Amino acid sequence: MRQSQLFTKTVKELPKDETSYNAQALIRAGFIDKVGAGIYSYLPLGKRVLDKICDIVREEMNAIGGQEILMTALIPKENLVTSGRWETFDVLFRLAGNDQKEYSLGATHEEIVSPLARKFILSYKDLPFGVYQIQTKFRNEKRAKAGLLRGREFLMKDLYSFHTDQADLDAYYEKAIGAYKKIYDRLGLGDLTYLTYASGGSFSKYSHEFQTLSAAGEDLIYVCDKCRVAVNREIIAEQKACPVCGSEQLDEQKAIEVGNIFKLGTKFSTPFGLRYKDQAGQENPVIMGCYGIGPSRIMGTIVEIYHDDKGIVWPESITPYKVHLLSLNENEQADRLYRELTARGIEVLYDDRELSAGEKFADADLIGCPYRLVVSAKTLKENSAELKNRNAKTGELVSLGELTAKLP
RNA sequence: CGGGGUGUGGCCCAGUUGGUCUAAGGCGUCUGGUUUGGGACCAGAAGAUCGAGAGUUCAAAUCUCUCCACCCCGACCA
Numbered sequence: 001m002r003q004s005q006l007f008t009k010t011v012k013e014l015p016k017d018e019t020s021y022n023a024q025a026l027i028r029a030g031f032i033d034k035v036g037a038g039i040y041s042y043l044p045l046g047k048r049v050l051d052k053i054c055d056i057v058r059e060e061m062n063a064i065g066g067q068e069i070l071m072t073a074l075i076p077k078e079n080l081v082t083s084g085r086w087e088t089f090d091v092l093f094r095l096a097g098n099d100q101k102e103y104s105l106g107a108t109h110e111e112i113v114s115p116l117a118r119k120f121i122l123s124y125k126d127l128p129f130g131v132y133q134i135q136t137k138f139r140n141e142k143r144a145k146a147g148l149l150r151g152r153e154f155l156m157k158d159l160y161s162f163h164t165d166q167a168d169l170d171a172y173y174e175k176a177i178g179a180y181k182k183i184y185d186r187l188g189l190g191d192l193t194y195l196t197y198a199s200g201g202s203f204s205k206y207s208h209e210f211q212t213l214s215a216a217g218e219d220l221i222y223v224c225d226k227c228r229v230a231v232n233r234e235i236i237a238e239q240k241a242c243p244v245c246g247s248e249q250l251d252e253q254k255a256i257e258v259g260n261i262f263k264l265g266t267k268f269s270t271p272f273g274l275r276y277k278d279q280a281g282q283e284n285p286v287i288m289g290c291y292g293i294g295p296s297r298i299m300g301t302i303v304e305i306y307h308d309d310k311g312i313v314w315p316e317s318i319t320p321y322k323v324h325l326l327s328l329n330e331n332e333q334a335d336r337l338y339r340e341l342t343a344r345g346i347e348v349l350y351d352d353r354e355l356s357a358g359e360k361f362a363d364a365d366l367i368g369c370p371y372r373l374v375v376s377a378k379t380l381k382e383n384s385a386e387l388k389n390r391n392a393k394t395g396e397l398v399s400l401g402e403l404t405a406k407l408p
Numbered sequence: 409c410g411g412g413g414u415g416u417g418g419c420c421c422a423g424u425u426g427g428u429c430u431a432a433g434g435c436g437u438c439u440g441g442u443u444u445g446g447g448a449c450c451a452g453a454a455g456a457u458c459g460a461g462a463g464u465u466c467a468a469a470u471c472u473c474u475c476c477a478c479c480c481c482g483a484c485c486a
Contacts, residue, residue, distance in 0.1 A: 012435060012447070013420040017478045037478065089486060108486070142409065142484055150485085201486085218485095262486090329444055358446035365446090376445065386445090 001044075001321065002338075003351040003363075006030075008043045010363050021216065022300035023147025025312050029366045031320075038144020038151035045367065046299070048320040050155065053295040054134050056186050056317065057157045060179040064172075066132045066159050071112045073136065077102035079111035082271050091139040105138035110264070110290065113160045114272035121286060124164050124278050128172060132159030134295065146216060148300030149256060155296040163287040164276065169263060176291050180210055180259055187298060188315030192305065193258060196221050196230040197243050203265030206235075206243070210293075211255035216304040219257055222250035230255075256301045264288040312368030313390050316408075321349035323407065324369040326360045328376035337375060337385065337400065344404055365390070371407065 008030035015027050018034070026032045031046030042050055058068065077094075080086035086104075093105040106112070113131065120126060137156045144152050159176070163169040177195065184193040189212050196209040209232060211221045221230040224242035231239050231250065241248045268274070269286040278284055299318075306313045316322065323341060325348050327334030338350040349369060351360050357376075364372050372395070374386040379397060387406060388395025398406050 009436095011419060016414080016420070019479065034478090083486095085486070091485070110486085139485080143480095143482090145480085267486095326445095354444095356444055356446085356448055358444090358448075361446045363447085374445075378445070 001349050003349060004353045006044060006349075008033075008045070010366055018147060020145070020147040020149065020300075020304075021307065022149065022303040025303055025307060025366070026147070026300075029312060029368070032148070036152075038141060039153050040148065040151065040296075045320045049299055049314070049318050050295055052318040052320075053187065053298055054155070054157070057183055057293055057295060058134065060183045060186075061130075061132050061157065061159055063182075064130070064175045064179045066130045068133065069131050070133050070135060071106070071109050071116070073106050073138070074103045075106050075109075075111055077104065079115065080104060083111050083114075083268060084271070085111070091141060093138050093140050106135070107137055107139045108292075109133070109135075109158055110160070110268045110288075111272075114268045114274055114288075117160075117162055117286070118272055118274045121162060121274065121276050124276055127276060127286065128161060128163045128168055130159055130161040130172070132157060132291075146218065146300070148296050149216065149304075150218070151296065154294055157293045157295065159291040161289040161291070162274075163289070164278065164284070166265075166287060169265075169287045169289050173261065173263060173289055176261055176289070177208065180261070180291075180293070183293065184210065184212075184258070186317050187302065188306065188317065189258065189298075189302065194221065194223055194228060194230040194255070196232050196255075197235065197239065198232045198260070199235050200263070201267075203267065204263040207260065207262045209257050210259035212258045212301055212305070213253050214256050214301060214304050215254055216301075217254040217256040219255050221253055221255045223253050224250055256297070256304070258298055258301055259291075259293040261291045262289065264290055307368070310362070311366035314368045314370060316370050319347075319369050320367070321347045321369050323348045323371045323373055324364045324367065325350045325373045325375070326357075326364060327352055328357045328360070328374065330375050330377060330380060333380055333400075334375040337373070337403070341404065341407075346404070346407060373403075 010030055011028050014024050018024050018027060026046065027034060030043055033041045033043060035041055077086055092107055094102060096102050134155065134157045136153055138153055141150060141152050144150055161172050163172065184190045193210050193212045196211040197206045198209050200206040211219060211230060220233045222236050223230040224245065224247055227242055227244040229244055242250065265287055266285040269288055274286045275283045276286055303312055306315060323346055325334060325338055331352060338348055341348045368390060370390050372388045379385050382397055384397040384399045385403060386395040387398045
């Protein structure tokens with residue numbers, strides 16, 4: 001991508017209506033645009049990051065047998081009446097169509113996926129299975145805050161699994177935990193993310209959250225470092241010890257909830273009449289689980305964690321471009337290099353603008369691609385370009401012929 | 409939803425004891441020129457319903473009322 005053609009550019013000043021780091025940095029660098037409180041558009045750079053996060057999530061969901069679908073954003077009132085949530089779910093956006101029929105904008109999709117599953121589950125032979133979607137969710141939060149960390153409109157992956165019995169759900173639930181761990185590892189959040197025990201509702205003792213340690217977090221969790229698990233604030237009163245090893249040495253930490261998984265049991269299969277016939281011909285309720293993760297919140301979380309005083313430092317797995325190529329008034333050689341690297345499948349953001357060197361360096365640091373490549377009169381004297389890691393203080397000269405081999 | 413704060417060109421802001429405000433400055437943009445390894449410089453130019461509405465007054469960005477938006481703290485967050 002030629003930066004001269006890129007839609008959006010960076011700005012020097014901090015936006016006055018944002019104080020959270022993730023929103024400030026992402027707006028300054030041109031990744032997102034604010035439309036209202038907790039409502040953001042994703043611009044070309046931001047969309048690329050979001051897509052990469054979604055791709056990682058998608059791959060890991062597919063790896064545990066999830067099948068991708070896309071459900072409706074409009075949910076008819078009657079579906080929510082059936083589950084009893086039309087009246088009780090306080091963050092629902094409610095609206096009426098021209099026909100006076102009422103709807104809500106989808107805040108979660110048990111009320112859509114349950115009747116959907118009912119159409120196809122007749123027998124134990126139809127179970128188990130899991131379906132998921134990646135879709136915009138709408139929640140009318142009383143107070144949106146912290147940029148991408150708590151929005152009124154946000155992207156979410158929600159997977160729903162369907163089982164004949166508790167043991168099968170339990171086994172799948174463990175597989176889902178494994179898949180989630182892989183996701184956080186691939187996103188560069190593995191070391192900071194803790195499986196966190198939360199209240200389980202009526203069906204199981206616990207549900208689980210995935211919490212990433214960060215000063216920007218609004219949750220407090222109690223961490224057992226030995227077991228790499230934590231307990232959330234809601235249940236710490238009755239769960240004062242590590243649920244794994246029993247230790248009472250728990251550290252209080254601020255964290256961002258980056259995922260949660262729930263054993264729903266029959267909570268939705270009962271009201272929606274979701275049953276199957278077992279081998280003896282008996283009808284039984286289907287046992288359900290749900291598994292959520294928010295790619296947009298994860299994008300904000302990563303920015304909160306991976307930055308320095310000059311800007312964002314993207315993990316390689318989700319960077320908008322791998323290489324930021326800067327030409328300092330040497331467009332001919334830089335153009336050639338841009339074409340070569342791109343032809344080899346390397347994602348390059350090419351700063352071909354007629355700006356001062358300082359401005360290009362500042363923008364490159366702000367945008368935060370992991371590799372910076374500078375072509376200038378100085379480097380061309382050596383028939384080279386300067387390669388610098390975003391995290392490194394200084395770069396190294398690499399001869400033009402060896403460049404593609406040098407790039408990881 | 410309770411409390412606090414803020415709204416002035418695309419962005420950041422000065423001005424708010426009413427009057428030289430015909431609204432200042434910086435960034436950005438446009439034109440011309442000089443520059444080019446850490447947000448360069450010179451000259452010129454364009455760009456503003458001062459959040460919205462109503463009111464007070466000879467006179468309102470400035471005072472009053474109502475409303476709206478955004479930020480922060482708290483409550484809330486199947």
